[in-house]
Amino acid sequence: MTGKIVAVSQQKGGSGKTTLSAHLAVALQPLGRIAILDVDPQGSLGEWFEKREARLGEEATGLTFRTASGWGAKREARTLARDHDLVVIDTPPKSDLDARYAVEAADLVIIPIQPSPVDLWASEATLTMVERENVPALFVLNRVSARSSSAKAVIEAIEKLGRPISEARLGDRVAFAASMGIGSTAMESEPGSKAALEALAIAMDVKRRLDV
Template sequence: MAGKVITIAQQKGGSGKTTLAAHLAVALARAGMGTRVALLDCDPQGSLGEWFERRETALGEDGTGLDFRTASGWGARREARSLARDYDVVVIDTPPKSDIESRPAIEAASLVAVPVQPTPIDLWATAPTLEMIAKEGTPSLIVINRALSRVGLTEEMSTAIRELGHPAAQTRLGNRVGFAASMGQGRAIQETEPGSKGAQEITALAEEIRLLLG
């Protein structure tokens, strides 16, 4: 039985795609039941690859708990499907601004997670990504990212999200320094700050996605 493919896509830069991809992969690998997780980096910037190299340095090649590959363009779809034959979950990080580069990874996905910061400008900029996902007929999930602590979504923002016509995750990720700080160490916030609000949020999001994927 083939594994599930989770593609992280957002054409707007600065949405936190790479951080979300790394943290979801670690959370799913730590979820128990022997879940085997692979990361596929399709972003030419290679930020996810740099994170993984730091992870190997910190934990050793056999201690990362993940596998890592790279691909570009149409090769992403082929590589994702190949990995899904050997792993329970494949998490793909896609490049911003390029629908041509992102489309193959979206085609291969079981679910596309779309990180969005809760501002009107970010919501407007997300529309092209959601339209591309809709054309491919792939299930999607909007993930509110970098939400300010102790500030709930305004009714205006909540309405705007609903009007996008795509489901949104119940779990929101806060604007927490721990996410970026852990990335610099080749780790995830669940490993550097276990029990923290950020660790709880990403664990809850991973569980929400796992249940969606069945």
């Protein structure tokens, strides 16, 4: 049975794609074999995995890691899906071509978005790709401040577009950056914390939408 492929895509840099990709991959490990595919030339997911491997050992990361670019992203994702239950792709910002191949391969596209109009505008290119390939998409609010008043406006704007947005969201929490810096996740470094519970809630929403 072929595994599912999730592409985390957003044209705006600094949207939290890599953090969300890593947390989804680790949170969904109970599904079985999980692979992560870094298509971003910046290589942040690869750096995270290297730190994880150095800390835990090669056999204890719980993940398979690969890189690809251009049309190779689609091919590599589908190859990984043959013997993995889930493949999570971290796509590059500002690169329609590389992101497009990842979207073409995906069963679901996750669009992380900070609660700001700028992030919403930047999502238009990703939505265009999603619509062209007829792939289901899910917006996920990221770096939401407890004092933020802009999240509601962004949610309403997304709903007007007729696109689903997860009820779960990632707060603006130090735990995410701190855990990523050591090749970990909030679930592992601070289990039971608000950050950990938020990431798990998003993962469960993704799992439900993938029907796995």
